[in-house]
Amino acid sequence: MAGVALENWKEQYRDPAIECMSRDEMSALQSERLVKQVKNVYEHVPFYRKKMDELGVQPGDIKGIEDIGKLPFTTKEDLREQYPFGLLAVPQEKIARVQGTSGTTGKLTLASYTQKDVDVWGECVARGLVMAGLTSADRIHVCYGYGLFTGGMGLDLGAKALGAMAIPMSSGNTKRQLMCMEDFGATAFGCTPSYALYLAEAAQEAGIVDRLQLKASINGAEPWTNEMRKKIESILHINSFDIYGLCEITGPGVAMDCIHHKGLHVYEDYFYPEILNPADQTPCAEGETGELVFTTLAKEGMPLLRYRTKDLTSIRYGVCECGRTLPRIQKFTGRTDDMKVIRGVNVFPTQVETALLSMGGGVAPHYMLVVDRENNLDVLTVMVEVDEKYFSDEIRRLDELKEKVGAVLKQALGISVKVKLVEPKTIQRSEGKAKRVIDNRNL
Amino acid sequence: MKNTIQQLSVFMENREGRLDEVLSALAEGGINIVALSLADTSEYGMLRMVVSDPQMGKAVLNDAGITAMLTDVVALRVPHATGSLSRAMHHLVAGGVNIEYMYAFANGSDAAAVLKSDEPEKVVELLRGNGFEVYGADEAYKANKWDVSQ
Numbered sequence: 001m002a003g004v005a006l007e008n009w010k011e012q013y014r015d016p017a018i019e020c021m022s023r024d025e026m027s028a029l030q031s032e033r034l035v036k037q038v039k040n041v042y043e044h045v046p047f048y049r050k051k052m053d054e055l056g057v058q059p060g061d062i063k064g065i066e067d068i069g070k071l072p073f074t075t076k077e078d079l080r081e082q083y084p085f086g087l088l089a090v091p092q093e094k095i096a097r098v099q100g101t102s103g104t105t106g107k108l109t110l111a112s113y114t115q116k117d118v119d120v121w122g123e124c125v126a127r128g129l130v131m132a133g134l135t136s137a138d139r140i141h142v143c144y145g146y147g148l149f150t151g152g153m154g155l156d157l158g159a160k161a162l163g164a165m166a167i168p169m170s171s172g173n174t175k176r177q178l179m180c181m182e183d184f185g186a187t188a189f190g191c192t193p194s195y196a197l198y199l200a201e202a203a204q205e206a207g208i209v210d211r212l213q214l215k216a217s218i219n220g221a222e223p224w225t226n227e228m229r230k231k232i233e234s235i236l237h238i239n240s241f242d243i244y245g246l247c248e249i250t251g252p253g254v255a256m257d258c259i260h261h262k263g264l265h266v267y268e269d270y271f272y273p274e275i276l277n278p279a280d281q282t283p284c285a286e287g288e289t290g291e292l293v294f295t296t297l298a299k300e301g302m303p304l305l306r307y308r309t310k311d312l313t314s315i316r317y318g319v320c321e322c323g324r325t326l327p328r329i330q331k332f333t334g335r336t337d338d339m340k341v342i343r344g345v346n347v348f349p350t351q352v353e354t355a356l357l358s359m360g361g362g363v364a365p366h367y368m369l370v371v372d373r374e375n376n377l378d379v380l381t382v383m384v385e386v387d388e389k390y391f392s393d394e395i396r397r398l399d400e401l402k403e404k405v406g407a408v409l410k411q412a413l414g415i416s417v418k419v420k421l422v423e424p425k426t427i428q429r430s431e432g433k434a435k436r437v438i439d440n441r442n443l
Numbered sequence: 444m445k446n447t448i449q450q451l452s453v454f455m456e457n458r459e460g461r462l463d464e465v466l467s468a469l470a471e472g473g474i475n476i477v478a479l480s481l482a483d484t485s486e487y488g489m490l491r492m493v494v495s496d497p498q499m500g501k502a503v504l505n506d507a508g509i510t511a512m513l514t515d516v517v518a519l520r521v522p523h524a525t526g527s528l529s530r531a532m533h534h535l536v537a538g539g540v541n542i543e544y545m546y547a548f549a550n551g552s553d554a555a556a557v558l559k560s561d562e563p564e565k566v567v568e569l570l571r572g573n574g575f576e577v578y579g580a581d582e583a584y585k586a587n588k589w590d591v592s593q
Contacts, residue, residue: 393452393514394543423456424510
């Protein structure tokens, strides 16, 4: 089986009434849900009652979605302080499941779901699966990790809501993944984009691509570029889609891109997005980059008001070529966390990836940034794997390649970069999130 | 018969034991090294070899996780006579071909100079046209292979 070319694509919708709703109707729906949600959290979550009282905001002040700016923010630190169950808006016996993410500090960020929250989550993922051209007849190989991490469970719930077959592989053991993919006739798979590329390369090396029945992949949980998507698509002959989510809001299924890949459609009937200036939290204009902030409009277990995701993006309204009116957030410029300030310049790993891939097929999209401080100066080294086809027996050619990479990166980042060519496959491929930056500075 | 031979080229990062790993992989795969040249830069090395079976050599290295490629080169037969390499080079310069790199190995009664050029066929033509001989693949891959029973 194979991916479908854009001109032959037939768009399908799981919930056209919502996905293609007019802006006025959507605003009315959001307003109704926000008013109800604010009243709910004020009554049931002491944390929010206190925050709103401090700001002098009462539930009655929120008359519609246009009043959202009056509400307090929620931060990751708030979630840590309220860990594990401080933000529940329902009695604990109503909680059907918890999911979480491992924090770098060692403390988890935990999210609690009622059964209805779980159903909504599955429904949102299912909308995305349909957007990827899948139906109840499909077999979805899930090689996201299962466990507290939302990836595995999210795709699984989506498959269940769709009525498709889930193959709960979880992550790791690439050989076994490929064997099962072939034997069970998976028609789609979900995992992080870096692992998708790793799997694609492994399938190619094993010479089994033609024996797979894949037509789509759903990849998220880390930033990736269109070039990386095209590479995965061309190796496996499939269509790949970007899925976004975070466990605080629900997990994967908050937003997903359609076949036109012009941004990720946000399921704004459940998750209301704002883009705010990172400096003063004032709203950004349409198309302007800022921090993505979410309010969960219908969540029961752990509703959040204006949760600051630290993800930087911009948003576009207006009807997409796919027919959906759901607004689109652009691929992330990065997370405020991943951003490295090197010699005063903000550097995001995704910028490096975009620059490397813009060079054409020569350099594989596997790279690692190493930041050092030598004699009080920041030094950025980019380790780049030399693709097999670019590898030359002539040192002159390799030096030219190195210079070209250096020039492209300097152009993209605005700072000079040391380039180190490394042997193919030497940079570790992650089965979870790819580690792209090593910061050796003791700041 | 093809007049160029295949060289096995390996890109190696400068780290301890890497050369040993490459050579071990070839040894375990039963690949004999006829000739080799190791070029080094501050960051990496380039190992170029004429081996008994280039295709197999590449496969053996790939299986060991080492990236190798095959390059067409010309092995010029250089008689053990003063000035013979010089004369050959003179013809190549006059013929306008550029030699990227070169290394040599002795082979009993004569020697071989392995030449890399962007135009290997033209190199062969120039050399032959001026009375020089080039090694055929089978001959080059088996060069210096002594039968221990003798």
